[in-house]
Amino acid sequence: MNEKYYLTTAIAYASRKPHFGNTYEVIMSDAVARYQRALGKDVFFCTGTDEHGQKIENYATEAGVSPKEYVDRVAGEIRGVWDGMNSSYDYFIRTTDEPHVAAVQKIFRRFYEQGDIYKGAYEGWYCTPCESFFTETQAAGGICPDCGAPLKQAKEEAYFFKMSKYAPRLMQYIEDHPEFIQPELRKKEMVNNFLKAGLQDLCVSRTSFKWGIPVDFDPKHVIYVWVDALSNYITALGYDPDKSYEEQSERFKHYWPADVHIIGKDILRFHTIYWPIFLMALDLPLPKQVFGHPWFNFGADKMSKSKGNVIYADELAKHFSTDGVRYYALSEMPFASDGSITYEAVIKRYNMDLVNNLGNLVKRTLDMEKKYFDQVVPAPGAEEGTDGELKAACFKAFANLKTCMDDFHIADALSGIFEMLSRANKYIDETTPWALAKDEGNRARLGTVLYNLMEAIRWGAVMLAPFIPQTAEEILSELGTSKRGFETLTTFDGMTAGEKVGDSKVLFARVDEAKKLEEFAKIMEEQRAAVKKAEVPAEKPAGCAQIGIDDFSAVELRTAKVIACEPVPKAKKLLKLQLDLGYEQRQVVSGIAKWYTPEQLIGKKLIVVANLKPAVLCGVESNGMILASGEETVRVVFLDPETPLGERVH
Numbered sequence: 001m002n003e004k005y006y007l008t009t010a011i012a013y014a015s016r017k018p019h020f021g022n023t024y025e026v027i028m029s030d031a032v033a034r035y036q037r038a039l040g041k042d043v044f045f046c047t048g049t050d051e052h053g054q055k056i057e058n059y060a061t062e063a064g065v066s067p068k069e070y071v072d073r074v075a076g077e078i079r080g081v082w083d084g085m086n087s088s089y090d091y092f093i094r095t096t097d098e099p100h101v102a103a104v105q106k107i108f109r110r111f112y113e114q115g116d117i118y119k120g121a122y123e124g125w126y127c128t129p130c131e132s133f134f135t136e137t138q139a140a141g142g143i144c145p146d147c148g149a150p151l152k153q154a155k156e157e158a159y160f161f162k163m164s165k166y167a168p169r170l171m172q173y174i175e176d177h178p179e180f181i182q183p184e185l186r187k188k189e190m191v192n193n194f195l196k197a198g199l200q201d202l203c204v205s206r207t208s209f210k211w212g213i214p215v216d217f218d219p220k221h222v223i224y225v226w227v228d229a230l231s232n233y234i235t236a237l238g239y240d241p242d243k244s245y246e247e248q249s250e251r252f253k254h255y256w257p258a259d260v261h262i263i264g265k266d267i268l269r270f271h272t273i274y275w276p277i278f279l280m281a282l283d284l285p286l287p288k289q290v291f292g293h294p295w296f297n298f299g300a301d302k303m304s305k306s307k308g309n310v311i312y313a314d315e316l317a318k319h320f321s322t323d324g325v326r327y328y329a330l331s332e333m334p335f336a337s338d339g340s341i342t343y344e345a346v347i348k349r350y351n352m353d354l355v356n357n358l359g360n361l362v363k364r365t366l367d368m369e370k371k372y373f374d375q376v377v378p379a380p381g382a383e384e385g386t387d388g389e390l391k392a393a394c395f396k397a398f399a400n401l402k403t404c405m406d407d408f409h410i411a412d413a414l415s416g417i418f419e420m421l422s423r424a425n426k427y428i429d430e431t432t433p434w435a436l437a438k439d440e441g442n443r444a445r446l447g448t449v450l451y452n453l454m455e456a457i458r459w460g461a462v463m464l465a466p467f468i469p470q471t472a473e474e475i476l477s478e479l480g481t482s483k484r485g486f487e488t489l490t491t492f493d494g495m496t497a498g499e500k501v502g503d504s505k506v507l508f509a510r511v512d513e514a515k516k517l518e519e520f521a522k523i524m525e526e527q528r529a530a531v532k533k534a535e536v537p538a539e540k541p542a543g544c545a546q547i548g549i550d551d552f553s554a555v556e557l558r559t560a561k562v563i564a565c566e567p568v569p570k571a572k573k574l575l576k577l578q579l580d581l582g583y584e585q586r587q588v589v590s591g592i593a594k595w596y597t598p599e600q601l602i603g604k605k606l607i608v609v610a611n612l613k614p615a616v617l618c619g620v621e622s623n624g625m626i627l628a629s630g631e632e633t634v635r636v637v638f639l640d641p642e643t644p645l646g647e648r649v650h
Contacts, residue, residue, distance in 0.1 A: 378447030
């Protein structure tokens with residue numbers, strides 16, 4: 001039996017259609033799954049949708065439908081996008097599936113019966129978008145440390161999981177398994193910010209809404225999102241908590257533990273702290289690795305419907321093909337830092353790499369093969385000149401592919417393949433087949449050159465199959481070769497002399513940058529217009545107490561300039577600003593890191609509350625507060641560059 005490989009994505013939240021950044025995860029996971037299959041492994045690739053929670057209940061109410069009707073529509077939309085990206089998942093789980101619901105209820109009951117769960121009441125900071133509670137320490141500045149949204153005080157009866165019971169065991173596991181959390185910097189965040197700080201008992205049920213899996217022995221409670229959603233990784237395999245290991249499904253016994261959970265960096269805490277502890281409580285082995293990938297931003301900004309800067313992968317594919325979208329996503333995402341997408345960047349990458357490098361190489365090689373050898377593969381002769389360099393480039397690219405993919409350095413793996421393709425294009429210029437064809441005495445050499453080019457293309461297509469599978473299949477079909485697996489990349493003789501190749505085709509049509517950018521500009525305008533049209537007129541805040549002029553006069557608002565800015569260590573949403581007020585300089589901490597980078601703030605003039613009592617946020621003293629508007633999207637109030645420093649704002 002082949003070695004197994006079980007990988008999962010985080011299941012997508014069934015609230016809205018996923019944008020390009022959300023879709024990257026399934027594209028990346030699919031590339032990994034296809035690569036592992038190419039190595040000969042028995043792969044089980046699981047993805048799906050997370051369909052419960054307060055947000056979905058609210059969205060359904062707004063849409064005038066039941067929550068189930070709402071998630072049925074959105075889950076179908078998500079699956080359509082995944083299929084449109086040619087993702088080769090083996091199982092698509094929905095948390096509304098009856099087998100999952102039944103298993104989660106049993107898991108919750110087991111936790112309760114073995115003393116891991118107790119009933120209490122929660123009162124603390126709550127983030128509605130994340131559906132998460134936070135301690136006073138975590139809720140610095142009243143801002144969610146995960147998404148940056150404002151937190152609210154909440155209180156309700158709930159069941160709690162005794163996280164501290166398993167924390168020492170988890171700490172030891174992470175220490176003994178350094179590969180468990182990747183990239184390395186993510187591991188440090190989890191250990192230092194959460195485990196070493198001391199784990200609070202986790203709220204695992206809710207009573208303030210109904211759309212969730214009910215606790216079967218206390219039905220006014222619904223099981224909280226993370227017990228529900230995280231359990232999908234084992235319920236998808238048929239896990240039943242009432243059965244012994246020997247009685248579990250064959251699928252579960254074969255594939256568990258997972259080889260890797262591929263998730264976004266924003267939900268790493270839930271997958272590397274809560275999930276392992278739940279598994280320990282179930283007496284199950286932990287996944288071998290959790291990889292927290294970065295995000296895709298639109299340029300330097302986070303994608304947001306409210307900004308009108310959202311790109312959808314399926315819409316992009318209408319302009320650049322599915323493989324064009326897959327290639328951009330996989331080649332432009334760094335290993336540990338956020339990636340960037342703009343329409344200009346997509347066009348340039350598409351024309352440069354796919355049209356010029358890959359597409360032209362394949363077409364002109366097959367055109368020459370047809371012109372000079374009537375599409376019959378010639379027999380190669382003795383190695384001469386730069387033949388060895390081309391072969392070495394192929395072997396190097398394959399070795400690099402295996403090294404990079406084993407560590408999820410996917411962009412680097414692709415870069416190595418395209419360096420090899422560039423070397424093949426250079427080989428054409430060096431050997432000048434068109435010149436060789438003029439002299440019959442060079443026919444054997446011409447045959448060797450074209451054989452080497454077709455073999456290099458074959459190597460490239462085999463290596464590209466996990467990343468751009470449709471294109472790779474098309475190239476291999478044009479070459480007429482049956483040697484399409486990684487096992488054929490050991491010797492440089494995969495093309496068979498005497499066999500015929502097919503006609504060349506245009507793999508990727510060149511995009512007119514100027515015209516295409518005009519199209520995209522119109523799309524962006526339509527997005528922004530739709531956002532503006534959908535904006536609800538601001539309502540007068542309820543319960544706002546009136547103040548007198550004396551109260552207002554007591555607030556000292558002053559103009560200031562940002563002269564330095566940097567992130568606050570261990571606080572993802574806080575920035576530390578150094579302000580010049582003209583008459584003095586001071587330090588202010590603000591929870592705006594989600595919306596602004598330090599570079600966007602340095603040199604800008606703004607308004608600061610200058611007489612606010614000093615506070616310490618995440619160990620950093622803050623002397624004031626800068627003025628900004630909004631909640632879900634925060635906008636700093638910037639001043640005219642000519643505004644003098646230190647002026648009082650009336």
